Amino acid sequence: MAGEGVKLLGYWGSPFALRVRSALKLKGIEYEYQEEDLGNKSPLLLQSNPVYKKIPVLLHNGKSISESLVILEYIDEVWKHNPLLPEDPYERARSRFWAKFVDEKCVPALVGTISKVGEELEKGAREAREHLKTLESGLDGKRCFGGTKIGFADVAIAWVAYLARMEQEALKIQLIDQQNMPVLAAWIDYVLEDPVMKELMPPHDKVFKHMIDMREKLIAIVSN
Amino acid sequence: MAGEGVKLLGYWGSPFALRVRSALKLKGIEYEYQEEDLGNKSPLLLQSNPVYKKIPVLLHNGKSISESLVILEYIDEVWKHNPLLPEDPYERARSRFWAKFVDEKCVPALVGTISKVGEELEKGAREAREHLKTLESGLDGKRCFGGTKIGFADVAIAWVAYLARMEQEALKIQLIDQQNMPVLAAWIDYVLEDPVMKELMPPHDKVFKHMIDMREKLIAIVSN
Incomplete structure (x- = not known):
């Protein structure tokens, strides 16, 4: 189009x-x-x-x-075809609520944790985990935040969740995994397997290196 | 209805x-x-x-x-009658942008200033003024944020602007006035003169006292 x-x-x-x-x-x-x-x-x-x-x-x-x-x-x-937001006003409100929640709670906690070390790192990870756990409740038994298909809240949340996973790997902390957040973990796997999302995914090693570089720079700033 | x-x-x-x-x-x-x-x-x-x-x-x-x-x-x-958001997608985006800006920039600056004294109070007021000045640019020659009639962004912003004025009075600081923000000041006057808004306005003295009480409580917490 x-x-x-x-x-x-x-x-x-x-x-x-x-x-x-x-x-x-x-x-x-x-x-x-x-x-x-x-x-x-x-x-x-x-x-x-x-x-x-x-x-x-x-x-x-x-x-x-x-x-x-x-x-x-x-x-x-x-562009009204393939709507991102569900049709029902209440479901639309739910989508907007969770997208906003991610920006207000999860993003600051995840970003704040990148520069932390030792006990502070554990504390930051714990806070981020609590917000992600709350976010998980938003799925409420549904396949996606938007219901049955990937929509507004899914694209808004998926890339933050993806970076949370990369942060988990790079910083060797626990954030979202099969054990502590099975529903959210299954949802990310599902959304990121979508051909559209998969095609846009940045290369793993590039993101990993970027996160480590950012962490080192931030730690250098904080400790100066 | x-x-x-x-x-x-x-x-x-x-x-x-x-x-x-x-x-x-x-x-x-x-x-x-x-x-x-x-x-x-x-x-x-x-x-x-x-x-x-x-x-x-x-x-x-x-x-x-x-x-x-x-x-x-x-x-x-x-309830689709008397729409709050304009019809045009770009104008809707503008309304959402400015409502979000107020919550992300103006509200934290205004709330943060309530508990400040001395030089910190001046600094807080200056920061809040800068954000309010940016907000003023959103009017962009229009009568309202929503165009010609009170809408989504106007009701979202008006009560924050109203409380900024009360804060200005209670804390004896400069925030929004005819001199430094004539366009925003004229807009608040216009919106708050609307019969619907006027009817909802809390009593001046009650808000004033509430603000002073809140300030005293917050200062007591901060200095403890």
């Missing part, structure tokens, strides 16, 4: 940019992708998101939309 | 509960209101919002919806 001049400013390892790429892909919308150097942001990024100066930014018909969850809503409203 | 068993759990001084009350009122939806004692929350609140245990919670047809912005979307989808 022609995207009528759709362009996305993103960054390969950003779960927020991956949300938008998944949504565009699930809808089959063609778009131009511009990879940003976050240490040297393009004038287009600075100009199209003057408030946050952050990716992702969706450019469409000469207008720019920022904030990944706002972009997902926009995509679902402009 | 019959609200088919609509109930709201709220707190009189909460801008988040006031958002929902404004939305229901603008749509003319009848509802039962239950005032919560935040120091001793009702079993109904704890049970219907187990994740955050916070007001506002909207109960409708035996289901509960939490998070004020999620509730506003729900209300707009269930």
